[in-house]
Amino acid sequence: QVHLVESxxxxxxxxxxLRLSCVASGRTFSTYAMGWFRQAPGKDREFVATxxxxxxxxxxxxxxxxxxxxxxxxxxxxVYLQMNDLKPEDTALYHCSQSxxxxxxxxxxxxxxxxxxTQVTVSS
Numbered sequence: 001q002v003h004l005v006e007s008x009x010x011x012x013x014x015x016x017x018l019r020l021s022c023v024a025s026g027r028t029f030s031t032y033a034m035g036w037f038r039q040a041p042g043k044d045r046e047f048v049a050t051x052x053x054x055x056x057x058x059x060x061x062x063x064x065x066x067x068x069x070x071x072x073x074x075x076x077x078x079v080y081l082q083m084n085d086l087k088p089e090d091t092a093l094y095h096c097s098q099s100x101x102x103x104x105x106x107x108x109x110x111x112x113x114x115x116x117x118t119q120v121t122v123s124s
Contacts, residue, residue: 002026002107002113004096007119012086020081022096022115029074030054030074031100035100035111036081037122038092049081050104064090086122093117 005036008020020036036051037106058070067077079096097111105111 002098004098004113004115006094006115006118009094009120011093011121011123014122014124016086017082017084018086018120020083020094020096020118020120022079022081024077024079024096024098026113027079031102032103033104034070034079034106035097035099035106036070036071036079036094036105037097037108037111038090038118039090043092045108047106048094049106050099050106051074051079052103052104052117057104059106061106082122086120087122088122091122093119 003025006022036048037045038048039045047061051058051070051072053073062070064084067085071080096115098113100112
C-alpha cells in the first residue's frame, strides 16, 4: 500500500513563497514519476507539475511555469514543490500523486496514488 503525506501549506500574502513536501512510502520511490495537482473550491482538480522517476525531466502548467519548481530526492522518498511569487488564484488544496510509470504526465488518470492534500491560501 502506497502512502503519500504532504506538508508545507499555509497562509501567505501575494508575492510570497511556500515549499511543499511530499513523503512517499510503500513501493520503490525512484521507479515512479511524481506529480502535483491542485483543486480550488467548486473547481476540478488540475495539473500543476510533474517530474520523471529519475528527476531528469519536468513539466509545468502554463499558469505556474516560471514561478513553481518541482524537484525530488530519491534517497529521502520525497518530492518538493517550490512556489514563488504566489498569487491569490494559486489558492487551492495541493495534492501529491504517484504515477503508474516512470515518465511524467499532466493527465490525472496516469496517477494511481494520491495524498490527502495540503491547503495553500494566498491573500491579496
